Amino acid sequence: MRIRFPNPRAERDGTALVIVMWIALGLVSIALYFGNSCALELKAADNRVAAVEAEHALDGAARYAMYVLTNTDQPGVLPDPVTYLRESVPVGEARFWFVGRDTRSSQPAPEKAFFGLVDECSKLNLNTATLAMLTNLPRMSPELAAAIIDWRDTDSNVTDGGAEDDTYARLNPPYHCKNAPFDSVEELRFVAGADMDVLFGEDTNLNGVLDANENDGQSTLPLDNRDGRLDPGILEYLTVYSAQPTTLPDGTAMVNVGGANALQSVASLLGDRLGTDRSNQILRNLGGGGGGGGGGGGGNTTTFRSVLEFYIRSQMTANEFSQIETNLVATAAAQPGQTATANSPVNVNTASEAVLTCIPGIGLDYASQVVQFRQANSDRLNTVAWVSEILPRANAIQAGPYLTGRSYQFTADVVATGHLGRGYRRARYVIDISGKTARIVARRDLSHLGWALGREARDQQRLLLTQNQR
Numbered sequence: 401m402r403i404r405f406p407n408p409r410a411e412r413d414g415t416a417l418v419i420v421m422w423i424a425l426g427l428v429s430i431a432l433y434f435g436n437s438c439a440l441e442l443k444a445a446d447n448r449v450a451a452v453e454a455e456h457a458l459d460g461a462a463r464y465a466m467y468v469l470t471n472t473d474q475p476g477v478l479p480d481p482v483t484y485l486r487e488s489v490p491v492g493e494a495r496f497w498f499v500g501r502d503t504r505s506s507q508p509a510p511e512k513a514f515f516g517l518v519d520e521c522s523k524l525n526l527n528t529a530t531l532a533m534l535t536n537l538p539r540m541s542p543e544l545a546a547a548i549i550d551w552r553d554t555d556s557n558v559t560d561g562g563a564e565d566d567t568y569a570r571l572n573p574p575y576h577c578k579n580a581p582f583d584s585v586e587e588l589r590f591v592a593g594a595d596m597d598v599l600f601g602e603d604t605n606l607n608g609v610l611d612a613n614e615n616d617g618q619s620t621l622p623l624d625n626r627d628g629r630l631d632p633g634i635l636e637y638l639t640v641y642s643a644q645p646t647t648l649p650d651g652t653a654m655v656n657v658g659g660a661n662a663l664q665s666v667a668s669l670l671g672d673r674l675g676t677d678r679s680n681q682i683l684r685n686l687g688g689g690g691g692g693g694g695g696g697g698g699g700n701t702t703t704f705r706s707v708l709e710f711y712i713r714s715q716m717t718a719n720e721f722s723q724i725e726t727n728l729v730a731t732a733a734a735q736p737g738q739t740a741t742a743n744s745p746v747n748v749n750t751a752s753e754a755v756l757t758c759i760p761g762i763g764l765d766y767a768s769q770v771v772q773f774r775q776a777n778s779d780r781l782n783t784v785a786w787v788s789e790i791l792p793r794a795n796a797i798q799a800g801p802y803l804t805g806r807s808y809q810f811t812a813d814v815v816a817t818g819h820l821g822r823g824y825r826r827a828r829y830v831i832d833i834s835g836k837t838a839r840i841v842a843r844r845d846l847s848h849l850g851w852a853l854g855r856e857a858r859d860q861q862r863l864l865l866t867q868n869q870r
Contacts, residue, residue, distance in 0.1 A: 446822070447822055447823060448823075449818065449823075450494075450817070450818025450819055450822035450823030451818060451822075452818070452823070453492065453494040453818035453819060453823060454494055454816040454823040454825040455816070455825055456491070456492075456494065457491040457496045457814075457816035457818075457825075458496065458814050458816045458826075458827050460491045460496070461489070461491075461498070461812060461814040461816065462827075462840060464484075465498070465517060465810070465814075465831060466831055466833075466838040468483075468484045468517070469517070469831060469833050469838055470833055470837070470838045474782070475649070475833070476726065476806035476808060476833075477806065477807070478503070478517065478747075478749075478750050478807060478810070481500070481515070481516035481517075486498045486515040486517075487515040488857075491816075493818065493819035494817060494818050494823075496814055496816040497513075497814070497815045497857070498515050498516055498517055498812055498813060499513065499515065499608070499813040499815055499826075499852050499853070500515055500516030500517060500518050500608075500813065501514060501516075501518055501608050501752075502514040502516075503519070503522065503752070504775060504778070511609060511610050511854065511855060512609070512856065513608070513609045513852075513853055514608065517810050517811065517812055518810065518811040518813060519747055519750040519807045519809075519810055519811075520639045520642050520807070520830060521639075521744075521745070521746060521747040521750070521806075521807035521808070521809060522750035522751040522752065522807070523638055523639040523642065523746070523751070523755060524537070524637055524638055524639070524746065524755055524758060525639055525642045525744035526548065526552065526582045526585065526588075526638050526639070526640050527552055527581040527640055528743070528744045529758070530760075531545055531546065531549050531559070532758075532760070533760070533802075534548055534549075536757055536758040536763075537634050537637055537638075537754065537755075537758060538601075538631070538632075538634070538637075538754055539597075539598050539601060539631075539633055539634055540598070541593060541598075543561040543592075544592075544594055544598065546559040546561040546562030546563075547559075547562045547567075547591050547592045547593050547594075548588070550562040550563055550564050550577060550579075551563075551577055551578050551579070551582070551591050552578070552579075552580065552582055553579060554579055554580065555579070556577075556579065563577065563592035563593070564577045565577050567592050575590070581640075582640045583640065584842070584844075585638050585640055586844070588635070588638075597622070597623075597633070598633055598634060599633045599634060600622070600632075600633040600635060601622075601630075601631050601633030601634075602614045602615075602622055602624045602625075602630055602631045602632065602633075603630055603632040603633065603636065604621065604622050604849070604850075605849040606635060606636075606846065607813075607849075607852035607854070608630070608636075609630070609852075609854045610628070610629070611851075611854070611855075612855070614630065615627075615628060636754075637754055637755050639809075641809045641830050641832070641841060641842065642744045642746075642807075642809055643743050643744050643809065643834070644729060644743055644744070644745060644804060644808065644834075645729075645808060645834040645835075648726075649834075651836070654727055654728060654729040655669050655724075655727050655728050655729070656728075656729055656731055657703070657704045657707060657710045657728055658703055658704055658705060658706070658729070658730030659703065659731065660703065662702060662703045662704060662710075663686055663702055666710075666724075666728070669724055669727055670682055670683065670724065673720075674723065674724075682714050682715070685713065685715045685716075686702060686710075686713055687713075705797075705800060705801045706730045706745075706797075706800030706801040706802075706803070707728045707729070707784065707804075708785075708787060708788065708796060708797070708799070709730075709796075709797045709800045710728065710730070711784070711788070712788050712793060712796060712797060712800075718783060718785040718786065721785050722782055722783045722785070725783045725784070725785075725805070725806075730801070731743065745801065745802050745804040746759060746803060746804070747803075747804055747805065747806070747807045748770065748784060748787055749774065749784075749805055750807065752771075753768060753770075753771045756770055756771065759799050759803065760799060760802060761791060761795040761796065761797070761798030761799030761800075761802075766790060766791055769790055770787070773790050781805070782805075783805050784803055784804060784805035787803060808832060808833050808834035809830060809832050809833075809841070810830070810831050810833070811829065811830050811831070812828070812829045812831060813826075813828045813852075814826065814827055814828070814829065815852050815853055824847065825845075825847050826846040826849065826852055827843055827844065827845050827847070828843070828844045828846055829842070829843050
């Protein structure tokens with residue numbers, strides 16, 4: 401029998417092979433790790449580029465909105481959405497949308513986003529709306545309305561059901577009641593009783609669309625009633641930016657029909673636009689004596705609480721009124737027991753039915769009729785005169801101080817994405833056009849509220865990504 405001794409060289413070769421295999425495995429693992437890391441870094445860089453594209457698209461959209469608002473045939477009127485770009489507008493490889501509200505329909509499609517600019521004057525102004533007006537808003541409680549009044553007034557007296565320093569001192573952390581006007585609608589978060597359900601309602605991303613999570617009961621937040629209708633919170637109906645100018649864009653003072661010597665002030669304007677004879681006739685209707693159009697009315701102290709009241713009492717035609725309305729303003733000081741509202745009235749041509757319900761003289765009795773007339777007669781909304789055809793004379797005069805047909809502050813709620821639908825960004829710009837040039841008076845980032853373009857736009861973005869991956 402032959403005895404075989406182990407071959408040291410073969411054992412060394414086997415050990416070397418094992419070591420080489422382990423080293424190769426390690427190198428492959430390292431290569432895979434760094435390759436995957438590079439791929440992630442590349443994707444992150446690509447997403448960052450998309451985000452930068454989206455940010456630039458936001459600013460471009462804001463500039464475009466300012467251009468649209470200042471280059472319109474009817475200054476002070478919300479531009480018709482069909483006259484400007486508003487949906488999936490390309491800016492290089494990025495795109496932007498204006499998230500808007502459909503003021504032309506009383507029952508917009510709940511799951512379909514509407515795109516366009518938003519009229520800030522279609523809302524109640526937090527700093528001038530009366531207690532009764534605030535109380536009539538959906539989801540608003542009498543206690544919260546009173547707390548809003550206490551937050552903005554300058555005294556420490558507690559409105560019935562309201563809240564002053566004593567209430568806020570018991571909070572953790574404690575703070576003082578502001579006792580000064582609201583600087584933003586978001587400031588409501590500090591007011592006693594303004595919880596998230598009241599502020600946002602079912603519209604948690606403030607886009608005016610009934611998204612899937614807002615119509616699934618208690619499955620996901622918010623807790624909704626799953627009725628197929630969007631029930632927004634009070635943020636939908638409030639603003640702090642609405643204001644009527646007292647001068648024309650060129651700096652010329654508007655004619656104040658609410659101040660002393662109103663007839664004397666308006667006589668010259670009437671004479672220039674309508675002629676001396678017609679001017680004198682109108683002045684007599686208003687309580688003046690006429691007198692040549694240049695100074696008719698003499699020392700007559702007749703004043704008017706609103707431009708609408710001036711129109712009603714003048715008995716002029718709607719066409720005649722349209723020739724002078726843009727030159728008129730009513731800024732009389734508040735009478736005892738009344739609130740001055742001339743500087744922040746609601747635009748009756750764009751306000752929702754919920755907001756119109758809050759207006760004295762309109763209320764629940766006439767809000768729906770106003771909206772229906774507006775929808776059926778879109779060609780007659782160039783002045784506020786048409787309101788007198790819907791409301792009884794006394795109601796129209798009562799509502800007048802709270803209404804206007806012109807707006808000078810608009811919101812561009814802009815959503816933007818970079819290339820391939822990445823880099824989602826959203827910002828809300830408030831644009832004021834009351835001066836010689838348009839200016840942005842507020843900007844707020846809303847990206848944290850999540851997707852705001854509705855289901856159709858999301859499906860389009862997914863299709864775009866799928867096509868690119870192929």
